[in-house]
Structures are given as structure tokens and as C-alpha cells.
Amino acid sequence: MSRTALVTGATAGIGEACVRSLVASGWRCIATGRRAERLEKLVADLGADKVHAAVFDVRDEAARDAALDALPEAFAGIDLLVNNAGLALGTAPAQDASLADWKTMIETNVTALVSLTHKLLPGLIERRGGVVNISSVAANYPYTGGNVYGGTKAFVRQFSLGLRADLHGTGVRVTSIEPGMVETEFTLVRTGGNQEAHERLYGGADPMTAADIAETVRWVAELPPHLNINTLELMPVSQSFAGFQVARE
Template identity: 45%
Template sequence: MENNQKIAVVTGASAGIGEACARALAADGWTVVLAARRLERLEKIAAEIGGRAVQLDVTDDQAVEKFSAELGACDLLVNNAGGARGLDAIEDANLEDWRWMYDTNVLGTLRMTKALMPALLEANGLVINIGSVAGRVPYVGGAGYNAAKHGVAAMSRVLRLETHDKPLRVCEIDPGRVETDFSLLRFKGDEERARQVYEGKLNLQAEDIGEAVRWVASLPAHVNIDTMLIMPADQV
């Protein structure tokens, strides 16, 4: 890659918000490294936007270390990989679902940020963590995902405190209800239950969050957007 190219890494880039972020950044002149587990989908998107596809599971320590070692330069990290599993009450909580949510949302964000920190500091870079309104507002059945996204929020704020005097900016973007495969994954393939989450509502689209990421990443180095809450007009 040319030394003057801006390099963005987007995790969870094979669909939904991650794909939208990759497309928006590429259209704004970034060279995008798309990272996710579903390589075939990544390669299709990467071919369309002139990016590079890398198969990556953010819950795998060795895979993240290998990715970091092979990446080289990095100006922007979008920690988007995450998700929810289940909508059980705490008394019925599935511990494996909770472990997956914490490992993917919280530790996945930690692994990527820690691994790419030297390159980001070298580049006077930017970290954008995709959080959720669930990291601000608890709801019945959401304890596992609430806990994970509260963890992402706390990590984002501490990282901002720890690096405010270093060449790194940190932003947390918290979307509300976005119509993607999120609920399909949460309900483990139950299409009817997933459809009911969005039916009759004014939903955000993945492209709305992609545009927010593009805008934050386009700002000059002296501007830091600490947090951004993005809601559909009918959600409060």
C-alpha cells in the first residue's frame, strides 16, 4: 500500500453495519481492510470497493495477533464485531450465550484495540467503537447484552482518558434500533421473531451508521467526537 493511503480496519464487515461502514469509508477515499469470519462474503464486498478481505475471529487471541503482525499501518480501527444472543430473564440465563456476548463485544474490542494500538499511535489514528443504546438503557431480557455493551462503553471512556494526551482519538457510536440481521442472530435463526422486532416501526438502516462513521473519520485531528447516540425518530 502507498504511504499516503489512509488505512481503515473494520471488524464484523461481512454484513450489516460493518459492511455499511466499509462501503462508506471506501467511497470517502480510505483503503479498507475488511475483517470477519465469513470470508466469501468479505471477498465479494472487498472486490466491489477496492478493499482487502481478511478472515478473522475477534475471539481468537492468536488470530488477532497474526492479523496485527501482517497488517502494517493502520489509521482507523472500527470495532464493530459483536452481537446479542437470546432474550432470557436473568433467572433463565444461558451462560454460554453470556460468555459469547462478553467475549465478542468486550474482549473482541479489547483484543483488536490492544493489538493495533502501536500502529494507531504511530499514525495519529482514531478508534471508533460501535456500542449500542443497550449500553446506556437496560431492558427486560437484555441483561447479557446490556452488560456487554456497558462494558464497551466503559472501555471506550477509559481509553479516552488514558490517551487524551497521546496521538489517538476515541469515539463511541451508540445506535438504537437498526434493521439488520442483528435480531435474526439474537434469536438464532427464528425469522418470524426477528421480523417482529422491526415490523411497523421507523427503523435505522445500516447505511445511517456507516455515514456517521464516515463523518467522524473525516474530521481533522484536533476534533474528537467522544460519544454519539443515533436513534430512529420513533424510538426514545
């Protein structure tokens, strides 16, 4: 029997790769995002029986609910929620950062994720489904300019663990995936479209690909039902940790 996943942020990067990977493994996917033409391409590539495009801004609860209420019957029972839609905006230190950017990150990475999870939880419990939340290494290692982005991803990790605790005994699985550097549109979005910044970050670094993370999500989702991956942190081999900074007089 085919299972159904809802993947947020499926117009690019990790979310799009998750849809491709899950569909290749026999899942049906509800692919969401704001850019309709990209979702339509996924439907055209993978088939309308496998992918349903749901176009909405995750921050817009009314638009989201209308899209979910209009799901075709074959897609209406959701077994897996992949909370992937998210973004970083800016790399400035807190004292120079834009408050509007901070609010956008919190509204997208935290508020919208919590709201969608809350909406889908009753159905996920009924179906003994799963939640995979895309956090980040930024949740675990602070870096300069990461301020609110790192804060939102730390929330996602801790919320995931809290959900695990609350869902004890329901059979619902919850996982926080915490990737390091993945080459996607992430840095273009973060820098307002700076191609040079994108190339500087990923160039020569052999970063992870969106498909690497998608395969991990698929693996987590398809484990035998008695197994739960609580948290999973991944990095490219080229990325590791640096020391503390010390300001001297």
C-alpha cells in the same frame, strides 16, 4: 494520501456498510469477519486495492495475529480501528438465560475488542489515528432480557471514555457510537434465525439502516483532527423511552 481503516464484523450490517462508506470516501479498508465469501464479495465489489479481506474469529488471537502479520504493505499502517464485531444472544431474563450465550457475548463484545485495541494502540499512537467503538443504547437504558448484552455495551462505552483519558496528549481520537434500532442481521443472530422476530421488531418501525450508522462513523473519522466526538447516541424517530416497571403485591 489514502488512509487505512480496520473494520471488524464487515461481513454484514453496520460493519459492511462502514467499509462501503469509508472506501467511497477514499479510505482503504481491512475488512474482517468469519464468513470469507462475504468478505471476498466486498473485495470484488470495491477492488483489491481498496479492500483487504482478513478472515478470522475475533476471539481467536492467534488467527487474528496471523492475519494481521500477513497484511499487504499498502494496508499495514492502520489509522482507524472500527470495533464493530459483536452480537446479542437471547432475550430471556437472566434467571432463564444460557450461561454459554453470556460467555460468548463477553468474549466477543468485550474480551476480543479489548485485545485487538491493545494490539493496535502503539501503531495508532504513532499515526495519530482513531478508534470508533460500536456500543449501543443498551449501554445506557436497561431493558428486560438485555442483561449481559447491555453489560457488554456499557463496558464498551466506559472503556472508550477511559481510553480517551489515557490517550490524552497523543492526538488519538476515541468515540463510542451508541445506536438504537438498526435493521441488520442482529435480531436473526439474537433469536437463532427467527425471521418472524426480525419482521416483528423492524416491521412498520422505519428503523435506522446500517448505512445511517456507517455515515456517522465516517463523519466522526473525518472530522478535523482537533475535534473528538466522545459519545454519540442515535435512534430512529420511531424509537424512544418507556417508563419503569413496578411489581405489586
